[in-house]
Amino acid sequence: ADEHFTDAREAVGFVRQFHDEQPAAGDPAARIRAVLDEIDRTGTYEHTPAELAYGAKLAWRNAARCIGRLYWRSLVVRDLRHLSSADDIAAECFDHLRTATNGGRIRPVVSVFTPDRPGRPAARIVNQQLVRYAGHPGADGRWIGDPAGAQLAARARDLGWKCGEEPFEVLPLLVQERPGERPEWYELPEDTTLEVRLSHPEHPWFAELGLRWYAVPAISDMTLEIGGVRYPTAPFNGWYMGTEIGARNLADADRYAMLAPVAERLGLDTSSDRTLWRDRALVELNVAVLHSFQEAGVTVADHHTESERFLKHVAQEKRLGRPTPADWSWIVPPVSGGLTPVYHRYYDPVDLAARPAFVAREPW
Amino acid sequence: ADEHFTDAREAVGFVRQFHDEQPAAGDPAARIRAVLDEIDRTGTYEHTPAELAYGAKLAWRNAARCIGRLYWRSLVVRDLRHLSSADDIAAECFDHLRTATNGGRIRPVVSVFTPDRPGRPAARIVNQQLVRYAGHPGADGRWIGDPAGAQLAARARDLGWKCGEEPFEVLPLLVQERPGERPEWYELPEDTTLEVRLSHPEHPWFAELGLRWYAVPAISDMTLEIGGVRYPTAPFNGWYMGTEIGARNLADADRYAMLAPVAERLGLDTSSDRTLWRDRALVELNVAVLHSFQEAGVTVADHHTESERFLKHVAQEKRLGRPTPADWSWIVPPVSGGLTPVYHRYYDPVDLAARPAFVAREPW
Ligand code: HEM
Ligand code: HEM
CATH class of the missing domain: 3.90.1230.10 (Nitric Oxide Synthase; Chain A, domain 3)
Known part of the structure; x- marks a missing residue:
């Protein structure tokens, strides 16, 4: 089992967390058996649409460098796992930008294309962000x-x-x-x-x-990793x-x-x-x-407001019994750091192994 | 030996470092024997004036939260270990301020009074800083x-x-x-x-x-610890x-x-x-x-200049083969953090056990 393309322990851990946090999804035992069986047969497994959507939100919630996490539940997850050709990816990235732009009222969106599969690494967007200047x-x-x-x-x-x-x-x-x-x-x-x-x-x-x-700042060079499955083509944006x-x-x-x-x-x-x-x-x-x-x-946020929102998020998570690991040096804004409430405290330590997560993309 | 008031390993470590970095001080073996013997007889030992002076400078060099360390060698060390009465301490603190003020051309100074000794804890300055407003x-x-x-x-x-x-x-x-x-x-x-x-x-x-x-910002509530000896009354200032x-x-x-x-x-x-x-x-x-x-x-430093000096210090120490542990969140200034070169890098990790050091004073 150790030689499987997708790490079974990661898969089980994620399915458990998904069922823990989404009681409506029912008992995890049957789903865990099915996932392990699928990994045994194919080397990997396919997320249900609900798992994918929640996994992407968790990846945002786990982003220790992100000050914008208060709204993690509102992420729009576009399930495009059936698409892997360059033409399709490009067309859907453009639609991603239109959806995210929303006439100016920016919406947080992630578009998830075909993941890495055994013997079939996924396509990649070469750009760091969908929009950037030459x-x-x-x-x-x-x-x-x-x-x-x-x-x-x-x-x-x-x-x-x-x-x-x-x-x-x-x-x-x-x-x-x-x-x-x-x-x-x-x-x-x-x-x-x-x-x-x-x-x-x-x-x-x-x-x-x-x-x-x-x-629209849309990062397109990070891998979305959920339950052992790697989605290297998963551009996401906030405002x-x-x-x-x-x-x-x-x-x-x-x-x-x-x-x-x-x-x-x-x-x-x-x-x-x-x-x-x-x-x-x-x-x-x-x-x-x-x-x-x-x-x-x-839509644009000033650093005072976004700092307050972040502390609200930390407090809200705490009430739910969850830590909010955060990277101080990324969270504190580069302007008037000392004026923002996020400056005057420490945070739960960052766990680089936390998953789901957006991680630096590995070279092919 | 474990029950000694002063930790013999700390003492030996410091004497070694002193002799390492100050080759003119000669071979450490004899001094180490003398120190261990003194600890055996009295539970502690007395620093030579040269050890005290260099130890205080090392405590500054080790201050991971301090951006001002470029000039650590220039610290003026006032050896006042023979003084322990409240009257004497007050009088010498006032002289400290006069020396440090220097008509406006601020000098970094530390005044070291009688240390803790077995059965005789040292006097303490209650103020956090020598000068502060009510x-x-x-x-x-x-x-x-x-x-x-x-x-x-x-x-x-x-x-x-x-x-x-x-x-x-x-x-x-x-x-x-x-x-x-x-x-x-x-x-x-x-x-x-x-x-x-x-x-x-x-x-x-x-x-x-x-x-x-x-x-003159003169911190008066930290303990200067050198080679296992604790000096709780050792106010220091920079500009x-x-x-x-x-x-x-x-x-x-x-x-x-x-x-x-x-x-x-x-x-x-x-x-x-x-x-x-x-x-x-x-x-x-x-x-x-x-x-x-x-x-x-x-004398006053702007945060741009002090940031550049600090990076010069880091580079200089590196050439000498020494790390410069630093606490990012204390080093990066609270104004325009992103504009200062200290923002755009990481530092050697902080070692809370590093000595000599200025440490939070323990309650009596
Ligand atoms: C909704 C508004 C959002 C705001 C205001 C916001 C703000 C920020 C800021 C200021 C940073 C630091 C960027 C830098 O210094 O380079 C950051 C990093 C990050 N954000 Fe957010 N964010 C938002 C939405 C999102 C969303 C929707 C996701 C993912 C679904 C996300 C995931 C991340 C990640 C993974 C990083 C770290 C990037 C890296 O390591 O380079 N953020 N965010
Ligand atoms: C020469 C000019 C100096 C400058 C510009 C300077 C600058 C600073 C600054 C900006 C801080 C952070 C203070 C805070 O945010 O509360 C600091 C902390 C510190 N500095 Fe310096 N410093 C200087 C000299 C010194 C000297 C002479 C010593 C000791 C001999 C020293 C030891 C320390 C220590 C121990 C801290 C940490 C204090 C704490 O933990 O509260 N500094 N320094």
């Missing part, structure tokens, strides 16, 4: 776009994609059906990628910076916490690096770190992000 | 001063101290010679407590808030990193809680967390702290 050195040597999108842009260009010259060029989706094969690439249809142009509530010049960001855009994507020196340009337009004294010009520019960049998403009617 | 509810029920200084203020009043009605009343020093005894209290002489009135480089109204802070004042002492809701008043004077829209009014007020409060200390000629 980056490349321009003709004059200056960087254009998002350095975090440079590798994928280069790869897509090798496959025949034509990259534009603007700083916010949406990357195509690359799907690889099998190890060693050339990925297929697909331009994202217009209606899949809602974007927000950034402006500032007090500084009209801010809009002239020409900044924007997309509405943005503003700091992810304003304090990392647009601020980091190895991303859009906008602090200096913003500080310049703000007229700040940048002669010394002591003037806290970076800190001031950072706050204004984040003000612009929250303001612009709100004006555009696109 | 707090108490005023006549109208509104809070006056620093809530963190409320307990000590109450205790000092019970002993006969008269607390003024201003928000920044420096607490007296309380020294307790023996368990169960009434502490003696000592008003801090004027010339021991340099203070900085806070103003803002751009907002003249800021000075009208009447805020100020003291120049301030601005965020300790601007993002914690003056900002925290359970301290001076100045964010709302500052936001109001800034004219910020406080109707929603989303306007980031707290974050803006926080930055301006910190700008004021750095600006005012600089204008007053008092």
Whole structure:
């Protein structure tokens, strides 16, 4: 039994937890026997739709780095396990984005495609996120776009994609059906990628910076692991916490690096770190992000609100007798950490072996 | 030997490390024999002045929560082991403050008084810091001063101290010679407590808030433990990193809680967390702290500079073949964490058993 593709102990553990937490599912004994029998015969087993849906929610609930877990029960789980071709995956990723976007009222969604099976590893989405911007050195040597999108842009260009010259060029989706094969690439249809142009509530010049960001952060390079079954193609999204855009994507020196340009337009004294010009520019960049998403009617959370929600989640889980392992350094926001209630406490220790979980995808 | 007051293994370990890192001290064998012999005869042993000085520096170097460790070698160690009376301790604490203040060019200093000895526990400073402000509810029920200084203020009043009605009343020093005894209290002489009135480089109204802070943060309630010997009376100080004042002492809701008043004077829209009014007020409060200390000629570090220094320290220690255990959640500043280079990496794991160290003081 040890040589089975799918770990029987993981399978049994998950089925037990599913039945524990979902009493309506009835007695687990029969289901456990069926699962073990299926693993014996085929090396793996198939989740029921209810198991898949609940397993995906548990994976979210177990995400120790995620501050957004209060709403874990509301995850929309799209069961697409019958799909494994690049064309189908791409088409359904686009539908995922439309469903998640929901005209701006972002919905947390996961789309689950065919899992790894004995001798048949699943297809993979090459992109880190379904929507992201390309980056490349321009003709004059200056960087254009998002350095975090440079590798994928280069790869897509090798496959025949034509990259534009603007700083916010949406990357195509690359799907690889099998190890060693050339990925297929697909331009994202217009209606899949809602974007927000950034402006500032007090500084009209801010809009002239020409900044924007997309509405749906959808991670597409993690494996969803449930009861020993690995789903490497399971893109998921929540809504943005503003700091992810304003304090990392647009601020980091190895991303859009906008602090200096913003500080310049703000007229700040940048002669010394002591003037806290970076800190001031950072706050204004984040003000612009929250303001612009709100004006555009696109869901976004500020870090104060999301911190309070998270502590509510911790308290709620505690009442249910469950710990909430959390990774302090990921939970505390990168802006004004000390101002948020999540800063002033410790959390249950992270258990890297906890499952179901979203885990780093292993190379083929 | 196991029943000795001072742990012989700790003693030997420290003497070895001292001789390892200070080759000029010669061969450790003779010294180790002498120390073990002294422990056998007396239950403990006395450090040489060189051992004490180096041990204190190592305790700083080992402080996993301290971002300021680059200058650990420069610590001024005042050897006051011959002093144990309350009067002497108070007088030397005042001299400590004068030496540390140094007209504004703050020097890192530790003053080491008589250690715990078999049957003779050392005296203790009751205060958490040598300088701190009192707090108490005023006549109208509104809070006056620093809530963190409320307990000590109450205790000092019970002993006969008269607390003024201003928000920044420096607490007296309380020294307790023996368990169960009434502490003696000592008003801090004027010339021991340099203070900085806070103003803002751009907002003249800021000075009208009447805020100020003291120049020397001197922790007086931790035990310095070196080679098995415990020095519970060993106050130490560095200089301030601005965020300790601007993002914690003056900002925290359970301290001076100045964010709302500052936001109001800034004219910020406080109707929603989303306007980031707290974050803006926080930055301006910190700008004021750095600006005012600089204008007053008092050493203070901004969190960007202190972060860079810390990474320099980590690199320097690495070249010497030594790890730098660090506690991420204490090292990353509470303002603009994501902007500082210390945010974007992990550190060697903290070893709570590492010695020499400053450790929480045990109750008598
Ligand atoms: C509903 C709104 C959500 C918010 C506001 C939110 C917020 C966050 C934030 C701020 C991070 C840290 C990201 C970083 O620093 O790179 C994070 C990480 C994470 N979140 Fe959430 N999240 C949400 C929904 C979800 C959903 C729906 C899932 C899965 C179903 C999820 C799973 C995760 C995982 C696995 C990580 C860690 C990613 C990694 O290791 O790189 N989150 N989340
Ligand atoms: C020279 C300038 C120094 C700076 C800028 C500095 C900075 C800091 C900061 C920001 C903290 C965290 C404080 C908090 O969040 O409450 C800290 C903690 C600490 N520092 Fe330093 N420090 C300096 C000097 C020193 C010295 C001279 C010593 C000892 C000789 C020392 C030992 C410690 C210890 C033991 C802690 C942990 C305190 C605790 O557990 O509450 N530091 N330091």
